[in-house]
Amino acid sequence: MSIKYTTKLGTALFSLALITSPALAHPPIPDRPADVEKTAFEADRADILAMAGNFKVRFDMQESTPWVSDYTPRDRKISGGHEVVKIVEDTGTKIVLQHLLVVDTGDSDFIVKHWRQDWEYEPEKILAYSDRNSWEYQPISEKRRNGRWSQTVYQVDDSPRYAGLGEWETQGGVRRWRSNWTWRPLARRDAVRDPVYDRYYAINRHSPMPNGWIHFQDNTKMGMVDGKLVPIVQEYVLNTYTKFDGYNVQAAEDYWTKTQGYWAEVRKSWETAFASNNGVVVEEEAQTGTVISADILEMGTKIANGEMDAGAAKKTARELIANATKPNAVESAQNAITNSPY
Structure with a gap:
């Protein structure tokens, strides 16, 4: 993204925060009898699988408390749309759940391959955001992962965004999954403004509701001030997914039928990059996310419209991802951070 690199001190503080964060301090879940464990596991699965379907979505974003004296919170923003959520695996x-945004352009419906969420039970590691343009695998101890699910969120081109670990539980009669504290890069809505903050420190919650589900984000927006990483403002985001079929669901189904093979290859190429580098470093920019995102998305659209051969698109996508994440590109990005004058 088009934002300044951290200072060496900032990077050190960032690393220290990862080490000392409450994210790593959740107490272990005690071992449970096999029948209790099985019942809990099946209930967890049911709640995750219930996120698939056809939805009307409402996005409600509100900056609230400023943590520095010279910052004025932005006005509340509410938007919405229609999404089909597919079970990919x-x-x-x-x-694995894939979100497909159906946009009514007036003349036709345009499909945007939206975000993706992968849920894994008792994972041995997660692909966490570690610093600017950088994600790395973090090991999860057996005690810490016991009974918990990770959620890894990917961007529109299947590059990583953030990952968290949490337990599905019932409190006050409400079922919810709550993540640990997680770091993540700026969303496009913020990145395009070149704000004073440059990352989020956040907790995610997911809860089923009678006619859909909600995703609640508690985001602390962090930035560098006088060489130190500090909180700038708090933001609350409530995304509400209400079951709804009154839009062109078939357009999303048709898109996925035509492009799912291509996107499977894109996911595989990213996984290869992650495995090769114990994570990934890939350059980002404000408008599109990764610098290759627009090209990868456009090829999906061309396949769906019959304008490009899927085989050729797969080959190009593999090359784009390999070149954007190859070791010399990774080394260059890391050196840029280390040698930055800012």
């Missing part, structure tokens, strides 16, 4: 302990 379900192995029992891993569930």
Whole structure:
């Protein structure tokens, strides 16, 4: 993204925050009898799988409390749309959900391959945001992962965004999954403004409701001030997914039928990059996310419209991802951070 690199001190503080964060301090879940464990696991799976379907979505974003004296919170922003959420994979302990945004352009409906969420039961590691343009695998101890699910969120081109670990539980009669504290890069809505903050420190919650589900985000927007990483403002985001079929659901179904093979290859190419580098460093920019995102998305649209051969698109996508994440590109990005004058 088009934002300044951290200072060496800032990077050190950022790393220290990762080490000392409450994210790593959740107490272990005690071992449970096998029948109790099985019942809890099946209930968790049911709640995750219930996020699939056809929805009307409402996005409600509100900056609230400023943590520095010279910052004025932005006005509340409410928007919405229609999304089809597809189950891409379900192995029992891993569930992959793909969001497809259906945009009514007036003359036709345009499909945007939106975000993706992967859920994994008792993962040995998660792909966490570690610093500017950088994600790395973080190991999860057996005690810490016991009974918990990770949620890893990917951007529109299947590059990583953030990951968290949490337990599905019932409190006050409400079922919810609550993540640990997680770091994440700026969303496009903020990145395009070149704000004083440059990352989020956040907690995510997901809860089923009678006619859909909600995703609540408690975001602390962080930035560098006088060489120190400090909180700038608090933001609350409530995304509400209400079951709804009154839009062109078939357009999303048709898009996915034509492009799912292509997107499977894109996911595989990213996984190869993650495995090769114990994570990934890839350059981002404000408008599109990664610098290759627009090209990868456009090829999906061309396949759906019959304007491009899927085989050729897969080959190009593999090359784009390999070149954007190859070791010399990774080394260059890391050196840029280390040698930055800012």
